[in-house]
Amino acid sequence: GAVVSQHPSWVICKSGTSVKIECRSLDFQATTMFWYRQFPKQSLMLMATSNEGSKATYEQGVEKDKFLINHASLTLSTLTVTSAHPEDSSFYICSARFPDTQYFGPGTRLTVL
Amino acid sequence: DAKTTQPPSMDCAEGRAANLPCNHSTISGNEYVYWYRQIHSQGPQYIIHGLKNNETNEMASLIITEDRKSSTLILPHATLRDTAVYYCIVRVAYNQGGKLIFGQGTELSVKP
Numbered sequence: 001g002a003v004v005s006q007h008p009s010w011v012i013c014k015s016g017t018s019v020k021i022e023c024r025s026l027d028f029q030a031t032t033m034f035w036y037r038q039f040p041k042q043s044l045m046l047m048a049t050s051n052e053g054s055k056a057t058y059e060q061g062v063e064k065d066k067f068l069i070n071h072a073s074l075t076l077s078t079l080t081v082t083s084a085h086p087e088d089s090s091f092y093i094c095s096a097r098f099p100d101t102q103y104f105g106p107g108t109r110l111t112v113l
Numbered sequence: 114d115a116k117t118t119q120p121p122s123m124d125c126a127e128g129r130a131a132n133l134p135c136n137h138s139t140i141s142g143n144e145y146v147y148w149y150r151q152i153h154s155q156g157p158q159y160i161i162h163g164l165k166n167n168e169t170n171e172m173a174s175l176i177i178t179e180d181r182k183s184s185t186l187i188l189p190h191a192t193l194r195d196t197a198v199y200y201c202i203v204r205v206a207y208n209q210g211g212k213l214i215f216g217q218g219t220e221l222s223v224k225p
Contacts, residue, residue, distance in 0.1 A: 004156075032207065036215075043200075044157065044215040093156045095213070100206060101147075102213050104156035 001027050004096050006105035013084055014113055020080045021108045023094030029074035030096035035067070038091040038107075050077045084112045117201045122220040125195075131188040133219050135201030138182040143205050146177060147213065148186045150197040157200065157215075160186065191223045 003026040013019050023033055031052050036044040048058045048069050056069035066088075068080040077096075081088055089112045095104040118136040125131040137146065145164050149157040161168055161175045163184075168175045174187040188195055200218040204211035 002159075006156075034213070043217055044151075046212060046214060049212070091154070095156070097207060101159055101162065103159060104149075107154070107156045109154075 002096075002098050002101075002103040003027050004094065004103050004105040006092075006094055006108050008108060009106065010109040010111075012111045012113065015085050016083055018080055018082045019084055019110060020078055021092055021094075021110075023077045023079070023096070023105055025075045025096040025098070025103075028096070028098045030077075030098055031074060032097040033071060033077040034095045034097070034102065035069060035077075035079050036093045036095070038093060044093060047079075081110065084110070086112045088112050117203055117216055119199075119201055119216065119219045121217065122222070124222050124224060125188075125191045127193060127223055127225050128190055131191040131195065131221060131223070133186040133188075133199050133201075133221065134183065135186070136183045137201070137203050140181050140203050141205070142181075143209065144203045145206070145211075146175065146181075146184050147202045147204065148173070148175065149200045149202065149213075149215075150195075151200070151218075152194075152197045158197075160199075191221075193223050193225065195221065196223045197221060 007022045033050040035047045048056045050056045050071040052071045058064045071077040093107040095102040147162040148160040151157045163175045177184045198218040
């Protein structure tokens with residue numbers, strides 16, 4: 001139980017384009033989901049907390065207009081990286097809260113050329 | 114949320130117990146201790162958590178000292194597949210604003 005999926009698992013895009021990453025809780029409903037980013041040889045960094053039906057809460061230093069988060073249902077949250085640039089290349093990982101533990105997706109590797 | 118301190122790396126022989134320490138000397142009474150691990154290029158995997166009492170599940174055991182200032186994660190019979198970065202995190206309950214903030218963790222290498 002408590003399985004979280006992400007799609008796509010990897011994506012390559014051109015600089016200036018937007019990329020959408022989906023995060024789904026497969027066997028439970030999640031009122032709260034979280035988005036993290038991880039650069040090579042570094043730890044995970046929390047980007048934002050996504051609550052179903054309301055606006056996401058972003059961590060300090062994370063641009064909300066660049067990283068658009070939508071949590072439209074109890075099983076789906078999306079992260080859109082707008083106008084991506086090479087410095088946005090990273091490993092993006094979502095997690096879902098159930099009920100007081102977070103379960104993580106497998107991650108999405110984004111490469112911006 | 115309180116800060117944790119973990120050794121950057123450890124080695125363990127396959128089949129032996131792996132004991133991973135974590136110091137959280139500033140932990141508050143309402144903070145839980147969580148352990149996750151991350152195998153290379155994968156999302157973190159939940160292992161175990163506890164508040165005061167020792168806990169055991171099918172993956173590991175969590176030993177929390179009586180003063181709660183430190184804890185140890187025990188993998189009873191380590192296998193090569195247990196090679197990963199192990200994160201010890203303390204946080205309050207979500208309804209109190211708790212967040213899972215990752216430190217640098219301990220890189221555990223299980224060797225044949």
